[in-house]
Amino acid sequence: MSKRVLNVRNMVLAAMFAALLAIGGQIRIPLEPVPITLQTLVVMLTGSILGAQIGAISMMVFILLVAFGAPILSGGAGGLGALLGPTGGYVLSWPLAVWVIGWLTERAQQLRVWNLTLYHLLGGVLLVYAAGVTWLAYVAGLGWKVAVLQGALPFIAGDVVKAVVASIVTLGVIRAYPAIRPRK
Numbered sequence: 001m002s003k004r005v006l007n008v009r010n011m012v013l014a015a016m017f018a019a020l021l022a023i024g025g026q027i028r029i030p031l032e033p034v035p036i037t038l039q040t041l042v043v044m045l046t047g048s049i050l051g052a053q054i055g056a057i058s059m060m061v062f063i064l065l066v067a068f069g070a071p072i073l074s075g076g077a078g079g080l081g082a083l084l085g086p087t088g089g090y091v092l093s094w095p096l097a098v099w100v101i102g103w104l105t106e107r108a109q110q111l112r113v114w115n116l117t118l119y120h121l122l123g124g125v126l127l128v129y130a131a132g133v134t135w136l137a138y139v140a141g142l143g144w145k146v147a148v149l150q151g152a153l154p155f156i157a158g159d160v161v162k163a164v165v166a167s168i169v170t171l172g173v174i175r176a177y178p179a180i181r182p183r184k
């Protein structure tokens with residue numbers, strides 16, 4: 001990683017991954033109150049490919065765009081109302097989730113499918129679900145049991161698969177472009 005974080009290369013990469021996140025939100029199964037989407041796959045890829053700093057910046061840019069009304073959340077939702085709605089906890093957790101995945105990835109001696117998958121599960125599943133379910137319980141006025149039933153259980157199997165796929169894709173990208181690998 002170059003010393004200056006906000007150079008043109010990093011800004012372009014951050015914008016690209018924010019755009020990918022917007023696309024990931026449109027590939028969805030519209031469950032209520034929380035859809036199944038490819039957003040978690042992109043969140044995981046952002047952390048392990050861009051690293052902690054640029055990755056978190058990319059997610060913050062995405063959230064800022066949503067807050068200003070860009071229709072880039074799942075199903076084309078956007079604006080402060082959508083951001084602070086029932087699924088807001090997941091979305092607002094993404095900068096931290098990406099930062100955690102990036103932090104771990106940058107410090108790994110060697111990157112393998114198994115350790116990347118572990119980082120993806122910690123940041124992209126555990127942390128995201130903790131924030132998302134807590135927020136859902138509060139905003140939608142659901143009890144904890146119902147919030148877990150509706151906000152976590154339907155996604156676990158798919159998100160574990162996404163964690164493995166994100167690891168394989170990350171290793172492929174790093175193999176093709178070794179200079180992209182974020183390191184501390």
Ligand SMILES: O=C(O)CCCC[C@@H]1SC[C@@H]2NC(=O)N[C@@H]21
Binds near residue numbers: 072
């Ligand atoms: O409104 C949005 O755009 C956010 C939707 C959040 C979907 C969450 S992210 C974690 C879990 N995995 C999924 O596939 N869907 C939920």
